[in-house]
Amino acid sequence: MVLDLTQLKPGEKGIVVEIQGGAGFIRRMQCMGIREGKRVSKISAQFLRGPQIIRIDNSQIAIGFGMAKRVLVEVFKD
Amino acid sequence: MRKILLIGNPNVGKSAVFSRLTGARVTIANYPGTTVEFTQGFLRLGDEKAAVVDVPGTYSLHPTSKAEEVAVEMLKSGNLVINVIDATNLERNLYLSLQLLERDIPVIVVLNIWDDAKHKGIDIDVKKLEQLLGVPVVPTCALTGEGIHELIVRLQEVKSISYPARSDMQRWQEVGRIVEQVQKIHHKHHSLLENLADLSIKPLTGLPIAAIVIYISFQIIRKVGEGLISYVFEPLFDNLWLPLMAKFSLFLGTHGFLHDILIGRLINGEIDFGQSFGLLTTGLFVPFAMVLPYIFSFYLVLGLLEDFGYLPRLAVLVDNIMHHLGLHGYAIIPMILGLGCNVPGALATRLLEGRREKFIAATLMAIAVPCMAQIAMIVGLVGERGGQFVAIIFIVLALLWFTLGMIFHHILRGESPALTLEIPPYRMPQILSTVKKLRMRTEAFLISAVPYVLLGILIINILYTLKIIDFLATVFSPVLSGFWGLPSEVISALLVGFLRKDVAIGMLGPLNLTTKQLVISSTILAIYFPCVATFIILVKELGVKDMLKSALVMLFVALFVGALLNLILPAYL
Numbered sequence: 001m002v003l004d005l006t007q008l009k010p011g012e013k014g015i016v017v018e019i020q021g022g023a024g025f026i027r028r029m030q031c032m033g034i035r036e037g038k039r040v041s042k043i044s045a046q047f048l049r050g051p052q053i054i055r056i057d058n059s060q061i062a063i064g065f066g067m068a069k070r071v072l073v074e075v076f077k078d
Numbered sequence: 079m080r081k082i083l084l085i086g087n088p089n090v091g092k093s094a095v096f097s098r099l100t101g102a103r104v105t106i107a108n109y110p111g112t113t114v115e116f117t118q119g120f121l122r123l124g125d126e127k128a129a130v131v132d133v134p135g136t137y138s139l140h141p142t143s144k145a146e147e148v149a150v151e152m153l154k155s156g157n158l159v160i161n162v163i164d165a166t167n168l169e170r171n172l173y174l175s176l177q178l179l180e181r182d183i184p185v186i187v188v189l190n191i192w193d194d195a196k197h198k199g200i201d202i203d204v205k206k207l208e209q210l211l212g213v214p215v216v217p218t219c220a221l222t223g224e225g226i227h228e229l230i231v232r233l234q235e236v237k238s239i240s241y242p243a244r245s246d247m248q249r250w251q252e253v254g255r256i257v258e259q260v261q262k263i264h265h266k267h268h269s270l271l272e273n274l275a276d277l278s279i280k281p282l283t284g285l286p287i288a289a290i291v292i293y294i295s296f297q298i299i300r301k302v303g304e305g306l307i308s309y310v311f312e313p314l315f316d317n318l319w320l321p322l323m324a325k326f327s328l329f330l331g332t333h334g335f336l337h338d339i340l341i342g343r344l345i346n347g348e349i350d351f352g353q354s355f356g357l358l359t360t361g362l363f364v365p366f367a368m369v370l371p372y373i374f375s376f377y378l379v380l381g382l383l384e385d386f387g388y389l390p391r392l393a394v395l396v397d398n399i400m401h402h403l404g405l406h407g408y409a410i411i412p413m414i415l416g417l418g419c420n421v422p423g424a425l426a427t428r429l430l431e432g433r434r435e436k437f438i439a440a441t442l443m444a445i446a447v448p449c450m451a452q453i454a455m456i457v458g459l460v461g462e463r464g465g466q467f468v469a470i471i472f473i474v475l476a477l478l479w480f481t482l483g484m485i486f487h488h489i490l491r492g493e494s495p496a497l498t499l500e501i502p503p504y505r506m507p508q509i510l511s512t513v514k515k516l517r518m519r520t521e522a523f524l525i526s527a528v529p530y531v532l533l534g535i536l537i538i539n540i541l542y543t544l545k546i547i548d549f550l551a552t553v554f555s556p557v558l559s560g561f562w563g564l565p566s567e568v569i570s571a572l573l574v575g576f577l578r579k580d581v582a583i584g585m586l587g588p589l590n591l592t593t594k595q596l597v598i599s600s601t602i603l604a605i606y607f608p609c610v611a612t613f614i615i616l617v618k619e620l621g622v623k624d625m626l627k628s629a630l631v632m633l634f635v636a637l638f639v640g641a642l643l644n645l646i647l648p649a650y651l
Binding site: 010027028030031032033035043044045046047048050051053057058059060061062063064065066067 | 137138140166167169170173198200246250275276279280281284390393394395397398406407496497498499500501503
């Protein structure tokens with residue numbers, strides 16, 4: 001099942017399959033560690049379309065709601 | 079002289095390495111973007127003296143953002159790069175390392191935060207990494223100083239190597255290939271700190287935690303500040319300094335020009351540290367006995383919060399609110415720093431992306447975020463009349479902060495950019511480095527404040543003697559008394575307020591103001607203009623044009639708010 005990062009529930013995990021946006025946006029995400037093939041887990045989401053918090057490798061990253069919508073992941077269970 | 083550049087991702091400990099290498103004093107904290115300015119220091123390498131530059135953090139060398147452009151520009155002038163990387167985030171950090179290696183400059187890699195990597199069950203084969211990269215790799219823990227000696231020794235063997243240039247995609251593939259060969263991760267259970275970290279970022283638990291953190295911080299700042307004043311500084315001044323000054327006053331003949339400048343005017347035949355306004359009385363009492371204790375307690379608490387890593391979490395929690403003000407959550411950092419002193423607050427607006435955001439953040443800070451020196455004086459002076467009056471001032475400023483922000487967001491074209499922020503793990507503050515930072519900031523206050531306070535008092539004494547104050551008082555009396563309901567002598571405080579806000583508030587003391595007048599004039603002093611030190615930084619950061627606009631907003635808001643308070647506050651206050 002493919003969801004975007006805002007749809008992923010806290011505690012769920014997924015593998016990044018697509019980042020939708022221009023080269024600049026993709027690069028910005030890549031530099032924060034978000035790129036295709038990476039495993040992410042959702043930690044939490046702030047109220048009212050606030051920032052989404054995810055974990056990739058050893059870092060926690062907060063990204064705005066609009067940006068999180070453009071990162072698609074394939075959900076998996078372990 | 080050779081120039082060594084410290085380059086790496088944000089919050090990997092570049093400043094900590096820098097401070098270990100050069101002994102220079104820089105602020106180190108656990109959040110990305112602590113360093114917004116280049117800092118240069120010196121390192122002795124055998125007979126040679128080399129310059130070391132602490133470059134603000136960058137994720138890559140693509141010239142897509144300001145920080146990256148600046149880093150690329152710096153690279154041209156450097157002779158050697160110390161690439162600091164976070165051992166707990168090898169993969170993401172190595173991308174920048176490869177970009178650096180592709181350039182024609184010698185590189186040495188520092189694997190910092192090595193101790194944390196071990197605790198987290200991350201094994202990195204340093205020898206293998208050296209082989210794959212072709213440059214020396216030194217594990218360090220800069221906060222404790224481990225590995226720094228080896229780094230200095232191995233700086234000698236750094237040579238330029240040829241490294242194939244790659245495309246973005248190929249670079250990430252190479253990073254993946256390297257990480258696979260050198261890193262092994264043993265699964266470890268969540269530590270207590272990691273659990274606490276998760277709790278403080280989930281809204282249901284995070285918001286109450288934020289409320290508790292802010293409440294406790296406030297209480298500590300208040301109690302430590304008050305304690306230092308009543309148990310240390312006031313007794314010192316009253317029991318040791320006062321008798322000395324009383325003798326000196328007699329020696330000078332209890333009046334006259336020199337007496338008025340050094341000791342000030344006697345109140346009922348005695349020296350009053352709050353009201354005499356001589357260089358040796360009020361001029362020392364204000365910075366040492368009224369302000370310093372709060373500066374100390376504020377920076378004590380701020381330093382602990384910074385080093386623990388709490389601030390980025392607060393930024394995420396307030397992101398929603400900040401978007402209504404045309405900003406994003408990270409703009410809370412310049413506001414918090416501004417509470418200590420507006421100068422670092424103004425510098426920290428560099429953390430924000432666009433011109434619009436910088437303008438909003440800087441203007442809101444200059445208007446509605448009083449610095450600790452000003453707060454301490456308001457608490458000291460207005461607090462004597464009752465805590466509720468201090469509260470009125472801060473509630474007015476808080477409301478202003480929100481309303482003005484919302485107005486700016488509404489009328490200025492553009493939108494608030496989204497937050498992308500790496501949230502560092504919680505780290506136990508290292509007592510030594512926290513104490514060092516506290517000492518640094520307290521000393522910085524004394525060095526910058528005391529001369530200005532004395533200068534302010536000197537100037538005002540001279541202006542009084544030359545009757546210039548009387549002249550200005552007459553000129554500005556329509557605004558002062560007409561709009562704000564203040565006696566025209568308040569002009570002297572507004573004048574000194576350009577220089578230092580703490581003395582300016584202090585000057586309201588001898589004017590025999592009613593409580594209503596005291597509240598209004600303290601509020602106006604906070605709003606109408608930043609102190610000159612902040613002003614200079616803001617001109618640099620915003621440019622002349624935007625700063626002019628910002629200053630006009632300040633003056634207009636001061637006029638308006640002063641008049642409004644004069645209208646709505648009851649006269650019997």
